[in-house]
Amino acid sequence: MMVEHFPRKNPLLRTQTPLLPPAARSRAAHLLTAAACAGRFELPCCTTCNAFAWPIPEACPKCMGEIALRKAPQGGELLSATVAEVPADPYFRERAPWRVGLVKLDCGPIAVTHLGPLKEPGARVNVTLMLDRAGQAVLHAGPQKGGAMQDDPQWQDMVANPRGRRILITDARHFCAIPLTQALVKAGAAEVTLGLHDSWKPFEGRGALESLPCVKIESLDLGSDRSIQDMAAQIGGKIEILINTADVLRPGWLMSPRAPVEAKAVMEIVAFGLMRLARGFGPAMASRGADGARSAVAWVNLLSVFGRAHPPELAGYAAAHAAALALSHAVRAELATGGVRLMTVLTGPTEDEWFQAFPPPRVSADALAKAVLDGLMRGLEEVVVGDVARDLMARLEENPKAIERELAQGRMYGGAA
């Protein structure tokens, strides 16, 4: 495998303070945030006359109907284009020139967009709803056949491309650690460090991981403040993407004799471990959001969809993941000050051995690794992987009480655990 070499930063240079693009939005505009976080292309549309509208209004300008988001075609035509050479806002000022387009969306409205490497009015464009570095939804108009995004600095400024970046995967023993590392290396990661807890225990994956270029395994115990502080002191300022894979999968009913001990063990790693990691690695990452070509870009938490919908047979486990999800909002808010994104990847039952008793479909390691890479490349904030997780999220969104009853009656995973 070819290994690209990335120039080291001149240590004499000042690390730039991360700036953010303008983040103020109306409350209605945050409907778009939800769609952009998940990578859906949905635009404001009238629930009465079905006319799309932009920017999002409080009522349809054609018939005064109520507005909701609706899936829209992504095509458009470039009407006009310019380059902001002297932006008013400091974030754009230091990134100028910045391309801006005026696009007629195929669904009807006109929109001002970030613009890919296109110049000529009349060009067909592919429009994407994505998150900018402030974590707010914006429209990007790029070439119709996808390509060339690798070379579009405006696009790259918004996504979390692993290329050239130094990555920490917190738990090498996670069932998807090997394919995830392989995928990151293939995507051009400069270095991947994997944390290994209980390093005195045998670790079957060591050979496969250490055979990859630029990959190393270091001792890391998320249950130990000292362990995290030691690693953060060593490499905390050199991590641009952190992928927290740590998990302790212990299914069990609340009334089972093992429940209190196991719930505590899960909490210790999944919830408190996240807190320790955030305290250890968060500040350096947030401060390096604009550190030249290798700026810190993303923090990824692999969490369980059962943190959102809680089956009683996974009582403690679901509670720990719910706690981690709640905590991740705080982590996200602090990382956001530096423009660093927090992406949550939710899965249902995986092919991890601890889900052995759960019926298929279960998420494979390859599928999970692919979803993480896809989410980083698109700059997403919420990724739901696998049919079960998607099904649960859809049920939850539609009727939270119904899913609670369905899970309580064991209709989803009856007797699995």
Next chain:
Amino acid sequence: MSAAPYTSVVLCCPVTVDYTRHSIRPAAWWVARALAGLAAAAGLSHRDFDGFSLASFTLGPDSAIGLTQQFGLSPRFLDFLPLGGVAGIVGLRRAARAVQAGDADAIACIGADTNGPHWFRHSLETFSRASQDAVYPYGSGGPNVSFALIARAWMAANGVRREDLARLAVDSRTNARANPNALMQKALTEEEYLAARPIAPPIHLFDCVMPCAGAEAFLVMREATAQALGLTFVRLAAAIERHNAFPDDPVMLRGGWVQDRDQLWSMAGVTPGAVDLVQTYDDYPFISAMQFQDLGLCGPGEVADYLRAHDFTHSGDRPHNTSGGQLSGGQAGCAGGHLGLVEAIRQLTGTAGARQVKGAKRALVSGFGMINFDRGLGSAAAMLEAA
């Protein structure tokens, strides 16, 4: 139904509070100076004005009503128009009908704004909900980027080149050099215009106005009132306004003037050849050119030839923005919409000094305002006649 004529409505007492690039004074201070200027010009106390019409962006948290108490006014007509460059003529239309109907006798019409080193950027951040949600986060270029997108499409559609627009910028500067209050006094050549730093192509440095602090003001009253006070005045012959015209045009290739210009000319009872001078809203030269075409000063698609064929200086064959306009005078926020009216009153009363257009009898003034999202929303125009 056609509008009733503006019977004996007049404008008088043109007042400009000298512009400064930045000011440590709030907008209310600039309003006060304008009120004092109007009172001095009219030979009245400012408390004698029974109408107060104010356009301002930077008055917050106040609006016009708070200033009545602060400055001791007791008006029976009160208007507040934070509408940008269309506010001058919109305010004039309302004031004209109020004095015509007897709802007020003397209305002080003022456009005033202050400006500090960070005011312009702050105003962009909060300019409108559409801008906040769907424009400012895209490169934060402010109006320069928004107008660049329009300019590129409009120039292509009309065959207008930068060389054609240079004429307006250069002539504006020539006019400004005969106006001591204009902030830009350095001569500008076509070469300098064309070689200027790109801001958001096709917008370059000399296409842009300089935000500043200042105020423009005039009085609206009935002719008999002006005569009783011994004031020189000009008559309001016609006026139009339109907001969010042609909402389905994909990009702004025309303004609302196109929709209402026939009414303007028929109400004024003249044809374009009878106009002695034109004051357009010149936030960019191409916007002035758009107004020439949309108001019917040239035929559709003829604007490029029109720009090439004429001299727009105060001594030229098409005197335009004779004070230097905003391009060379500075853009004092909402006062930019009053500037053309104030300059037209001066010209038609023969008080324009070194830049006086000889024998000026009729002036066409237009206003344009509020790039809420992708286009300017307000368009207005007024015809003024010497008494």
